[in-house]
Amino acid sequence: MNVAPSSGEARFDLDGPVATVTLCRPQVLNAQTPALWADLRAFGRSLPGDVRVVIVRGEGRAFSAGLDTSAATTMLGGIAASEDADARIAGFQEAFSWLRQPSLISVAAVHGHAIGAGFQLALACDFRVLAADGLFSMAEIKLGLVPDLGGTKRLVELVGYARALELCVTGRRVAADEASAIGLANIVVPRDELDSAARDLAAAVLEGSRDAVIEIKALLSQAAAHTFGQQEAAERAAQLRRIRSLAGLEE
Template identity: 65%
Template sequence: MTTHNAEPGSVGPADEVGVRYDLDGPVATVTLCRPEVLNAQTPAMWAELSNISRKLPGDVRVVIVRGEGRAFSAGLDLSAARGGGDSSLATLAQLSPSECADRIAGFQSAFTWLRNPSIVTIAAVNGHAIGAGFQLALNCDMRILADDAKFSMAEVTLGLVPDLGGTKRLTELVGPSRALEICLTGRRIPADEADRIGLATAVVPAGELSGAVADLAAAVVSADAGATAEIKALLAGAPLRSYAEQDRAEREAQTRRLSELLGAGE
């Protein structure tokens, strides 16, 4: 396994920035590594997450996202948000609407690459996943939860809205009514409820989380890479298609697979 630090031009070594990624063949693991503050997130961490998306080798099939220590992520680091830096809330409020939106688009890119159709992404969630932490997990294709995990969309407690790519996936998973309740109350959602309402792919005892995620990653890697990409695209697009459109998408995907698998030998 190879551990990688931040690239030149980023804020500093990975452990200083608060994000680390490790490569083990076709599996990459991205770790939030600020356990002393429950992996609270900063703009520097988001910059490094975006960097990782650009430097992943092309043969990576699976990306695992996890948090070091007792929690996946306690959300936005409020000391950074309320400070005087370029990305503080006060600074963002002083920008023009278009400049503010552009800055937020940059933050979103740290999360939305996890939806890339060429990779399968798995969030390994233990402890709290609050706000930005919840949205980081939502941007992953699958979420394996330890039985001590708790989700919360807490932006409303700051008078803010979720803006890191999580609202569409949340609505798709639990429906608009329940998504609204989750976002408006900011309440804690325990692992058993997350499992019941569709937020969790699976819930396992805390001591078995790493093993369960490793087993799932191995199963994904063992599947045909071309079929995996086609299946992910089929399912991702399904909510936007009619039955007839989805049937057509299936036919077209299968035609591509047959051509790739058998056409070269004809």
């Protein structure tokens, strides 16, 4: 099933428990606009309940070169003069944040450039499958801006504070081999194997019990904020829910 967004800047495909989001502005390296973000937000809100995995990919030579510079001046000027600027940015963030919802596992299939908003879109996903030609860069500093699409927290979680700060304040590019070494990429594969590797990862997720996957994601996502005692209590509660469910004793 294909879902056509109003902007024409992405394509949404539903195939049973797997949804695929394809950025389709290859002529501008899938540069992103507020119209695209509105479509991503709407798709996230309307996602069928039986979807378990979302794959995000880009057409052409790159995953996404970030914010479309032709739209940036108008967008930033509008935000600066807006009385509801905070709400507008929150709406942009929602285009990315739905990929983190507890009931989904999201996979970014990244090739070529993933810059700025493109990098943050990849970071919004649970897994990043990276082609050997992939390049990450948090380039907002080049425009005198900060990353504001949810990428800072995930970046610190993945690579630690000092390295995250260095990447954000320099905007330097991280090639596939370094991305793998520092934890930004789950898998690095040849470019022609990228889509199949993302599908294989999705299939591996689908082999597990949906409820168990949801419980595991919740446990891991809260682990850093917990003491050992708190995390052990959370593990006990999750395990009891699973045992009772498997025994047919759900409340």
